Amino acid sequence: MALLLEHEFKPLPADKQIETLPFLEAVAHLPPFFDCLGTPIVYSPVKADLAGNIKKIRAVYDSNPAKFKTLQNILEVEKELHGSAWPKTGATLALMWLKRGLKFMLVLLQSISDGERDEEHPNLIRVNALKAYEIALKKYHGWMLQKLFTGSVYALPYKSDLLKALEKGKEVKEEESIEKIHQFLTRVTPILDAIYEMYTKMNAELSYKA
Secondary structure (H helix, E strand, C coil), X not given: CHHHHCCCCCCCCCCCCCEHHHHHXXXXXXXXXXXXHCCHHHHHHHHHHHHHHHHHHHHHHHHCCCCCCEHHHHXXXXXXXXXXXXXXXXXXXXXXXXXXXXXXXXXXXXXXHCCCCCCCCCXXXXXXXXXXXXXXXXXXXXXXXXXXXXXXXXXXXXXXXXXXXXXXXXXXXXXXXXXXXXHHHXXXXXXXXXXXXXHHHCCCCCCCCC
16 A cells, blocks of 8 residues: 555644644645546546645745644634634635545545445445545535536446555555555544544634535
């Protein structure tokens, strides 16, 4: 699982304060995941959005690394700085959309790892992708985007081809690939859950549709 495990995420500390720089360095390796899903008309914009949001957060961090040492620091400082425009602004907004893109990715991989599938077509990943879309993104998309996404599941690669792409073309047994996905999820899921929890606690979550 070369694509997912080539840059490790730091374990979530007990206080759930996520350091900005290590998080950004680890997450910067993940946008190419969306290349593995094919359907460029749908997933290229998702990839670009993910990469663009990482870049926006990195620019804020680089402007004052000491002030923005953790992701929570970013939200707290921007809340004070932007007043009534917050949270629909700056790195707060970028991280909000970044976490949703990551959520789609993690739910899709978790569903595959858990063995959820269409029994009549076990090598397809439509069931997994639709579940991920429903949970992570659908409620934030307007009607047109929803139609585009739900239609795109019919052009997704076979599960075997997705796993091969995640291994960067290397032939690996499915159970080995699934074990590597499990390792990745074990590292990243607690971090993403902590980011969602932070947004809820700080009342920074927005529900407008893109």
